[in-house]
Amino acid sequence: MSETPQLKAPISVFLVDDHALFRAGVRTELDSITNEVRVVGEAGSVAEAVAGIARTKPQVVLLDVHMPDGGGAEVLRRARTDLPDVVFLALSVSDAAEDVIAVIRAGARGYVTKTISSKELVRAIARVAEGDAVFSPRLAGFVLDAFADRPGSAPISDPELDLLTPRERDVLRLLARGYAYKEIASELFISVKTVETHVSSVLRKTQLSNRYELSRWASDRRLV
């Protein structure tokens, strides 16, 4: 389909956002700058999204966090059990930690803000499609905050799961500082693959952790 030899077919992407204008913009951008991704459908509401995702079976769903009837977390709850292979990438304008953490905990593979450049968005889509987690610096900050050992925090229910290893913490810190995976790898003298493994395990812990803190921390953060 193109003159550059491609190993894989383009990644199919489904857009979920309640603003038609934003969907149109993302679609145009994604279609124009690369043939790595192909938009197969879009939806403006939770119900539409659930139906559309089930119908088109995309590889990646770009998911808005804030929608009138329940938001991204609701789409995840309803679409994810039937289609475990579809990966979700949250694309949000919201800065509120609880919004972000809600979709991550519901099973999104990453979170990027809407000010992201189109090139980076394509990279992020490609990365989640390969099974990697995508952490923006801000998300890394939120997660670090969630796992922070604050004095007086609730007892840890599952220590194995509920703590980040020092290495994971280091990786997250560098992510929050705006380092790319390659830079993190050379900084910590590990391979990029290892960085990816750490990031994925942080995501898994965030999603699985039943630490009291994780549900509480968002409201804590609002007070700061």
Added chain:
Amino acid sequence: MDHVQEKPRTETGMPLPRPPGEGAVVPAAGSALAEVDERPKMYRRRSSRVVAGVASGLADHLGIKVLWVRATFAILAAFGGAGMVAYGLLWVFVPQRRREETEAPATPREKQQAIGLLILGVGLLVAGGAITGAINGWVAVPLALALVGAAVVWREADESQRRRWRDGARSGVAGMVLGGGGWSAAIRILAGVALVITGIGVVVLRSGSLDQVQFALLAVLATLVGVAVLTVPFWLRMGRDLGEERRARIRTEERAEIAAHLHDSVLQTLALIQKQSESPKEVARLARSQERELRGWLYGPSGYGTPEKKGEDRSVAFSQAIANACGEVEDTFAISVSQVVVGEAQLDDRLTALVLAAREAMVNAAKHAGVDEVSVYAEVEPTAVTVFVRDRGKGFDPETVSEDRHGLADSIRGRMERNGGTVRLRTAPGDGTEVQLEMPVKADSGGTR
């Protein structure tokens, strides 16, 4: 342009006009209702009720078994009818649950128990009355009449209330007294009239044979109850209408406030952007500062969407100071500064110095690195607060920095060292620059919250 900008102001910037009389009444009457609204609401049950749903509603509200509530009412009935009075008062003052809300259905066993307890309660009331001698034969008849009349009226008031919810109509005074018409309203009026007549009749028929004062009191009481029965639904409805009215007014004002804010911020900026459309840099600067402002308004610590916390000390916090510094640099140099702050601390002298040093590092990056994005990461730990200011710009060779460049030496290194902090610099030509600032936290200040 002016016309376009002014129009939304007059339309949306003010609360909706309302009749002056109405507006004057609402705040005074609404203030008492407001306090009730703060607490979690108690409702009488609509389904699975035996008399009026008070006991089950109370059980829902308190989170205990309905059986215990009913038993308590029954036992209390023995003490001069206290249980009955309490039940009656709750019936009067607790609103019924709206239809659409779901409730747990009652089991037949529960219903049986309830009826049993109801009979027990009445029995205890009569027994208690007989023992204490409070209920004599001649009082019992009008009293029973009054109670039955009141019960009929309240049953009916429930019905008409349902009708009112369904219609959503704000009926007038006459409509309220009549309760939306129908023969149930007629029954209520008849009961009220019967009570008044009873009151008068007691005086007329029994006067002379017993103590005059007692009869006079009884007659007055019966008459008053009769009048109350006739008008109480009206008062209650007025109260509830006022509450409804007040809520609607708050919503309207809130909408007006949001509209006014969006007008003052977003619309003004969009208008400016249209004028500046040939200068992308200026457009980006305006958009960024507007985004930051709106974000702060929506999601910030004192933001619009943040629930209000009482008694919270919100003096300037470290994260806020960092955010302000980032915002200033963004605006001054038209670059984007993405900041991530983990943890929180109260600002003291040392942390103020740290923020100022970080700000200077951002300014350096903005001036010399030749990039349009700078990352700032700050972390509050129990022992120290660290800030990283990073750009992917030109970088430089620290050895070749000329002596007259005071920014790094004085504003950053000097300031940090005076306050006991340290500075580390990672930079190389073509590799970007990262300034790492670390400030130890005083042991007593506690570090993270």
